[in-house]
Amino acid sequence: MRLGLVIDLDVCVGCHACAVSCKQWNASGTTGALTDYDPYGAEPSGVWFNRIRHFEVGTYPESKTINFPMSCMHCEDADCVTVCPTGASYKRAEDGIVLVDQRKCMGCNYCSWACPYGARELDRESGTMKKCTLCVDRIYDQEIPVEERQPACVLTCPAHARMFGDFDDQQSAVSRAVRERGGYQLLPELGYNPTNHYLPVRKHKPIETEGLGKPGFKERLKGLANRVVKI
C-alpha cells in the first residue's frame, strides 16, 4: 500500500480550511500538542503540518492566481529518513507513511534540511521534529465511521480539492485522478519520488456561439408583428 494525497489545483480556492482542520486534529493527535509561539503578540507563529502558498502566473490581465497547499509528500525515497541520525524518522513498510518517533527524535534538524518541500516542523517546546502523519491516528481507527477514516484535511476541504487513497491500487480514486487529469509530482527531478500528486488547472474549451440570434432587432422592432404566445 502506498497512501498519499492528490491535490486539485483547478479547484483549490486557497481558503486554508485544510490547514486549520489539520492543526485542530493534530493539536490533540498522536504528536500533539503543536506549539504556538507568541500566540497573542507581535509575531504569532506555530507548528503547522500543512501550509498554503499563494502565487501568480502570467501578467495582468492574463494573470492567474494559484493556491498551492503543501505538506509532507510521503516520498518513496525519503531523504529525511536517510539522514536521520537516531532512526526517529521512518517510513512505514505497510503503507508508506513517513513518521517521526517522538521518543527517539532529538530535534537536530537534519531531516528538515534534507526535505526540499519544507514539510518538517520543529516544535521548539517539545524539542522534536513533527510533520504530517496523514492522520494515521484517524485512518485506521475502527471506532470512527468508515467514511470519515480520512485525513482531516481531506474530510474538511470545502472545494473537494483533496483526495486520499492508495497509489498502489490502480483502481483507487487517487490513481484514476492522476491518470485522467495528468496529475504530477512536485520536483520529481530531485529523485525522492513523492507520493502526493497535484492535478493541473483545467482549460475550459471555448463556447461556440456561431449563428446565435439575429442581429438588428432594433430595426425589426419598428414593424414588428408580435409573437402570439398563449399563456
Added chain:
Amino acid sequence: MNALVKTENHAKQEIKYSTCYMCACRCGIKVTLEEGKVRFIQGNRNHPTNQGVLCAKGSAGIMKQYSQAKLRKPLIRKEGSERGEGAFEEIEWDQALDILTARLEKIRSTDPKKLAFFTGRDQMQALTGLWAQQFGTPNWAAHGGFCSVNMAAAGLYSIGFSFWEFGAPDWDYAKYFIMWGVAEDHSSNPIKIGLEKLKRHGGKFVSVNPVRTGYSAIADEWVPIRPGMDGLFALSIVHVLLSRELFDYEFLLRYTNSPWLVVQTPGQKGDGLFLRDEAGNPLVWDLEKQAFVSGMDANITPAMFGEFVAPDGRKVKTVMSVAAEEYLDDRYAPENVAEQCGVSAETIERVALEMAEVAFRETVEFDIEWTDVWGRKHDKVVGRPVAMYAMRGIAAHSNGFQACRAIHLIQMLLGALDGPGNFRARAPYPKPIPPHQLPENNLDIINAPNTSLSRPPLGFPTKPEDLVIDKDGNPVRIDKAYSWEIPFASHGLMHMVITNATRQDPYPIDTLILFMANMAWNSTMNTKNVQGMLREKDENGNYKIPFLVVADAFHSEMTNFADLIFPDTTYLERYDTISLLDRPISEPDAAADAIRHPLVGQERDVRPWQEVLVELASRLKFPAFTKEDGSRKFSGYKDFIVNYERMPGIGFLAGWRGKDGSKSLKGEPNPNQWEKYIENQSFFAHHWPDNQKYMRYANKDYLEVAADAGFVGKVEPIIMQIYSEPLQKFRLAARGLYDGPQPPQQVDRERISKYFDPMPVWYEPLEMQRVDEKEYPFHALTQRPMLMYHSWDSQNVWLRQILAQNYFYMNAGQAERMGLKDYDWVWVESHNGKIRVQLKTMEGCQENTVWTWNAIGKQGGAWGLTADASEAKKGFLLNHLISELLPPKQGERRITNSDPVTGQAAWFDLRVKVYKAAPGEQGSWPQFPPLKPLPGDSGERPDVLRYNARSDSKE
C-alpha cells in the same frame, strides 16, 4: 496498529451536533468532546448547508472558545471615568438588569423612540425585531444597511427572492456560472462546494471582480471590471441580448410584467404607472381578442411589444417596449461602455452570447409533472442552466440597488430563474413583490408611551404614503430610514446611527443598545471620528449619546466605549435558533432551520443575550411576553422559542411541531421540540417533492404549502417586476405629479427623480460624482479573507498565524510606473483623511483599483491581544478614509454616503490617492492608545500555547 501511534480515548469522548457560528453560513457541525474539552469540530455530513465540509473558521472554533478576550461578568463604566477610557467595574447580573430595566421603563413611559437598538452579526432578527416592536421604538435594525441590503431589496422588488440569502445557484445542473463582486464572505462553504461541482461537470465559471483572489482564482475567465461599473456592464449585456432577439418569450410573458402596459403621459399625474382595470389588475393587450385584458389571467395572448391607446385616450406601451427603447440605445452598446467598464467590447459581447448559447441551446429538461398556479398541468420542466451569484461588489456602491436589478433583468431575459441549473429560490422565498410588510409609520402609535408598534419597524414601502416621516416630511427614525433621503431602507442604516444621534439629527436619543457590532472600529465608516463622537459631550458636560449599552461575548474596541456591558456566551455554550422567520438555512431543494445547544459548560458569569432580551421583555411587561394577569408568559428563551406563535401553528422552529412532534412547518407547539432537534443533529429539513422544486413563483402545489406555512399570504402568481411601479410612484412624487406626500426639499426631489428609475439603470456612484478623479485616481476596496470573516475571528490564535497584518495591494504594473515596490510604506489619502500602510503588489488587480483585507487592523489590547500585536502596529483599517456622509455641497444638508434608494452604505465608492511615505515613516498610522485590560484580566499573555484536548496529555 503501530504501537508508536497513540489513538483516541474514545471511552472518554462524546459526540454532539450543533450549528457553527464562525460566520454567516451556519453550517452543521459535529463536535467531539473529551471530558468536556473540545477535541475536534468537523462538518456534519448530513447537513444541507455544508454536507460534511467545514472551512478554516469553523475548524478554528476551538480557539474562539478558549479566547483570552471572553468577557467574564457584567461591567459598568467606573464612576468619574470618561467614556472610552476603559475603566470598568464588575457588577452582578441583578444590578445590571435593574439599571437597564429602570432606564428602559422610563424611556418607554415617556418617548419610546429615544431607545435605539441595533444589532450586528446576529441571525436572530425575528426576536430582536419583535422585541423592538413590543417596546414601541421604530429605532431598530440589524446590520444589513452596511452589509447587503442592496442585494436583498433589489431581489425582493424585482424577482421575489434574492442574492444574499434568499436564493442559491443550482450547482448540480448549472453549465455557466457568472459571479459578480463576491468576496469570500457569504455562503462560504456552499459556494466552494458548488464551484467544484460546476467545474467537475465541465461548466464555465466567469468571475466579474476587480481582484483575482479566492473564488476568482479558479475562474475559467476573470473579468477585471472597474469598481462601480457592474450595472453598466450588465445593461450592455442586456443590449446585446435584445439587439439579437435573444430572450425567452414564454418566460417573460408568463412570469414577468413584460407585457403590462405603462401609461405614457409625460408631465402628467399617472405617467409611468400601469394601466389597470377597476379591480386594480394590470392590463395587457390581447393579440387574439384584440382587447385589453387583465394581465393576471390565464389563457391570454399578451402583446410583448407595442404602443396602444387606452379606452380613456391615454397612450400606453408595454414594459418590453419601454425596455427595448431604453436598452437598444447605442449608449449601452459594448463599444460605448467598454472603456468606462474597463472591459473590452469583445468580452462584453462574448459573455452575453455565451450565456444565451447555454441558456437556449443547452437546456436541462426533466420529466417532472407540475401544475402552474393557473391550474394548467405541465409534463416537464425546462431549465436554462445559466446561474449567477452577486454580493458585496455590487451591494457596496451607491448604484448597487439598480446594478443588482440590472443583473436580475439579465436573468429574466434568459428565463433563468428558479429552474434547473439556474438561480433558485430558498424557502420561505419567493414572496410577493415586494413582500407584504410595511414599516410602522403611524405617528400616534410611535409617539405613544407604553405602546407596542402595530407592525414591525422594518418593511417594504410601495408608495410615498408608506414612508416613516412626520407631518413636515422629516425623518422619524434616528437612522432616517424610510425618509425622503432613503425611501426603501429595508434593513435600516446602522452606519448612520452614531453620527445622527451625536448630531441630534433628527432628535436626541437617550439610550443606544448595540449587540455584536464593532461600531467603534471595523464595522463603522470614519472610525477615528466616530470614536470621537462616542465621547462627544454637550455644553452641560453630558454625553450626546447619554447611555451606551453593549452586548457582546468579547472585549472589543466597541465594548471599550460602553457605559454598561452585557457579557454574552459563545456559540458552543448556548441555545439558539436559525429560524425560517429570520435568515434561514434553506437550500433550493429543502426548507430548513436549525438550532444550537450548549455543548460545553462555562464558568464565567455570562448569559446569552437572547435570554437577557426575554428577561427584559418580561420585566417591562411587553404584551407578547406577559399573561393577562400580568405575570410573565415565558420562563426564558427556550420556553419562548417553543411556545411563541407568530400565527397559530407558526413559530420560530418549523420541525417536530404538534403536541407529539409529528407535524412539519405548521402545528401546535411541541414541549419537546428542542429535544427532537438535538436528537436529529440540531437541524430540520423539509425536502421539496420534485413537483414543488421549480418555478415556485407560479407553482400551485408549492404555493399551497407556502401559504399554509405562512411563507406567502395566499396562493397567487408572483409576477416578476422588470418595471417597478413603486419606484415610479416615488419619482412622480419627486416631480410634483403625485396625489400624496411629496418631498419638501429640492435635494430629495432631485435624487428621487434621478435614481428611482422604474427600469434598471446605471449612474456614476455618488461619491465619485463629487470627488475629483484626477486628484484621487484609485478606487479603494476591502474584502474579507476566507479564513476570517469578522473582527471576532482575526483574534483567533490559529487564524492570526495565517494573517496578522494586512497589506495594501496594488497592480504591479501600476506600482512600477509610480516607483513603488513591495513593502514600501505609503500614504493613502481620501477626501476624508489619510492613513499610512504597507504596500504589496500583485498582478491580479484591476489597474485603477487598490484594496486590502478588512478587519485585520486592531486597536492594541483589544480582543485579548497584546498592545504590540502586529494587527495594531502594522495592520490598518481603510475605514478611516471612508466618510459616512457624502462630501458637502453648498446649500445642501449633509446626506448619507449610501445608496439613495436603499441606504446601503457605499463603502466601495471610495476614491484615493497613493504616495510614498518619507524615509523613516514606518508603521501603520493612525495609532490608537491600547485598551486597558478588563477587571479580572491581568493583561499578561503566555509566550507559548500548547492546546491539547487529550485528557491524558500533560499540557
